[in-house]
Every structure is written in C-alpha cells, then in structure tokens.
Amino acid sequence: MKKIIVAIALLFGFSANLATAQGITEPMLVTPEKSMPTQEIIVGNDRDEHGCIGSAGYSWDVKKQECVQAWNNEPTTITGAIETAIEPTSAPVLGSDTDTHGCIGSAGYSWDTVLNTCTRPWEAETTFGWAEKMKITTRLTVDSFEAERNITREEAAAFIARSFEMNIFPARITTLMEWQPVDKSQIAPEFTSSVNFVKNANIIKANSDDMFAPKSDLTTKDAIDMLVASKTTEKMTDAEVLVFAKNAGLSFDETKLNEAVSRRVFVMWLRQIAEYTPTTSVQPR
Structure with missing residues (x-):
C-alpha cells in the first residue's frame, strides 16, 4: 500500500515538473478587491452632533450656542428656514451644479467678475x-x-x-x-x-x-x-x-x-x- 502511495506522489511530481519544463505555469488565484462605492456629498446629509449642516456653511458657535453661518453678521439657527429649505432627499449633490466657469454653486462659489475667479x-x-x-x-x-x-x-x-x-x-x-x-x-x-x-x-x-x-x-x-x-x-x-x-x-x-x-x-x-x-x-x- 505504501508503495502505491509513493508511486502516485512521484507521478504527480513528475507531471508538475514536466508542465513547468514545457512552459505551462499554474494560474494564480487572485481575490478580487471590493470596489468602494463613491460617496456623494449631498447638501444636508452632514449634520453634526448639534444639528449644524456643514455643507450649507453652518457650524456650532460655542459662544452663541447655536448653528451659525460664518459669512453672515448674524446667526441663523438651524430651526429656521434652513431646515425646510434643505432636505437630504431632495437637495442638490455638491458639485453637480458647476457653472461654465467651474464654480460650484452648492458650495457657495460664484464667478467674481472683478477678481476673475470663483469666490465665496x-x-x-x-x-x-x-x-x-x-x-x-x-x-x-x-x-x-x-x-x-x-x-x-x-x-x-x-x-x-x-x-x-x-x-x-x-x-x-x-x-x-x-x-x-x-x-x-x-x-x-x-x-x-x-x-x-x-x-x-x-x-x-x-x-x-x-x-x-x-x-x-x-x-x-x-x-x-x-x-x-x-x-x-x-x-x-x-x-x-x-x-x-x-x-x-x-x-x-x-x-x-x-x-x-x-x-x-x-x-x-x-x-x-x-x-x-x-x-x-x-x-x-
């Protein structure tokens, strides 16, 4: 019985060596990488722990204790018009509204005719x-x-x-x-x-x-x-x-x-x- 097993092993070894000698290589199994889905940033889907919508320019003001837009002189609370004006399900995708100059409107950019560039x-x-x-x-x-x-x-x-x-x-x-x-x-x-x-x-x-x-x-x-x-x-x-x-x-x-x-x-x-x-x-x- 042992002789039979040794013979079979020698036969397989010989076949493998013969295949290699003839230029035939055994294909390598490659595990396909999982493609990561592209995550679209939608205005309104990035509320922080305070409820401030970052993609709309809001952040938490520790002193005022409310969500404010940095470019406005006065704070606008998240419970105001912003929560009804921006809904994650219907808001535009950030970057989907690029104008002819390449300015992204949903990010607050527009073409400045004086400075000749996209500005906020x-x-x-x-x-x-x-x-x-x-x-x-x-x-x-x-x-x-x-x-x-x-x-x-x-x-x-x-x-x-x-x-x-x-x-x-x-x-x-x-x-x-x-x-x-x-x-x-x-x-x-x-x-x-x-x-x-x-x-x-x-x-x-x-x-x-x-x-x-x-x-x-x-x-x-x-x-x-x-x-x-x-x-x-x-x-x-x-x-x-x-x-x-x-x-x-x-x-x-x-x-x-x-x-x-x-x-x-x-x-x-x-x-x-x-x-x-x-x-x-x-x-x-």
Whole structure:
C-alpha cells in the first residue's frame, strides 16, 4: 500500500515538473478587491452632533450656542428656514451644479467678475481681494487686513471716502468746510480728510454732543446708514433704509443693530451696496 502511495506522489511530481519544463505555469488565484462605492456629498446629509449642516456653511458657535453661518453678521439657527429649505432627499449633490466657469454653486462659489475667479463673497480673501483691486485699502496682505477685527468709525469713513475717489459710489458735490467735532484731536491724522468728507457729504452725523467718537466700533445701524447714504441722497425713514439695505443683499438681524461690525462684513456690505441697482424709488418723507 505504501508503495502505491509513493508511486502516485512521484507521478504527480513528475507531471508538475514536466508542465513547468514545457512552459505551462499554474494560474494564480487572485481575490478580487471590493470596489468602494463613491460617496456623494449631498447638501444636508452632514449634520453634526448639534444639528449644524456643514455643507450649507453652518457650524456650532460655542459662544452663541447655536448653528451659525460664518459669512453672515448674524446667526441663523438651524430651526429656521434652513431646515425646510434643505432636505437630504431632495437637495442638490455638491458639485453637480458647476457653472461654465467651474464654480460650484452648492458650495457657495460664484464667478467674481472683478477678481476673475470663483469666490465665496463672505470670505476674508474675497473681501480683501476686492478692496485691494479697487484700491480702497492700503493693507498688503489678507492677514494685515485683519478681516475679523471690528471696524472703527474713522476707518469706515476712510473706506467710504476712498470709494468715492475710485468712483465706486456716484460722485458727490460737497463743501470743503472743516468739521470741528469736540473730539477732533482723537481722529488719526490720516483719517481727518475722510471724516470731513463723510460729514460734509451728509453720510454721517455727529451725536447730540457733537462728537464723532472715531475710535469707537461702528455699529450695524451706523454701517447701514453710512453705506446707503453713500449710494443715494434720497431721504428715507429708518425703516426704508433697512429695506433698501436688504434689497441690496445685506444680511443682518434687526434686533441686533447696535452690535459691532467687522472689517470683513463692512467691506462686503460696501460692495453689495455699490453694485446694487435699485428697481424702485423710495418715496421721500
């Protein structure tokens, strides 16, 4: 019996050696790799533990304790319009709405005709890039632009005065009268002419104490008032000014008009107001 088994083994060994000698190789069994399905990012299917939709630009604000969009001056809670406007089952696939310039709309990008690239208008790089292109800032880099720092009243005056110089706003006839506010000595020398301009052009008014408060943070209300007054000389009520601003695309919370405005938001608003073409006239008082 053992002899038979040995004989069979020798026979198989001989056959294998013969096949190899003849150039016949035994095929190797390859285990096919499982292909990973391509995961599409759908706007609305990436809510975090707080319910914030990342693909829609929302993130959790620890201080405010709510979901906010970084590019808006005011927070928008996840329980607002966003939850009804964006549903995972019907929302567009991120990247499926690329325009002719290659800008992905669902990611917040659109073609910037001034910067000649795809941008998101609320980002610091965009606001700085536009301000630099239009020559209304002397800062050389986006870091030195300090986009998230609150803008002061004298800085806002300088941005507006330069915007008139660069024909961003319609030309305005003003007097050359030098304004003498009580706190004139507090105005930085490089901003004196700008402050005089916005005062003489009726773009900003002094408070009851005839003080300009140049170093104070500019409030949301004052920012809107200044920008709308830069765009038009038409007389408006406070309510009409807010309507005009919203029609121009400005996003703000009417219950928080006394909050400070960052340099980024102010320049973004300045551009929105400057590029806005009113469709109807506001009735004067």
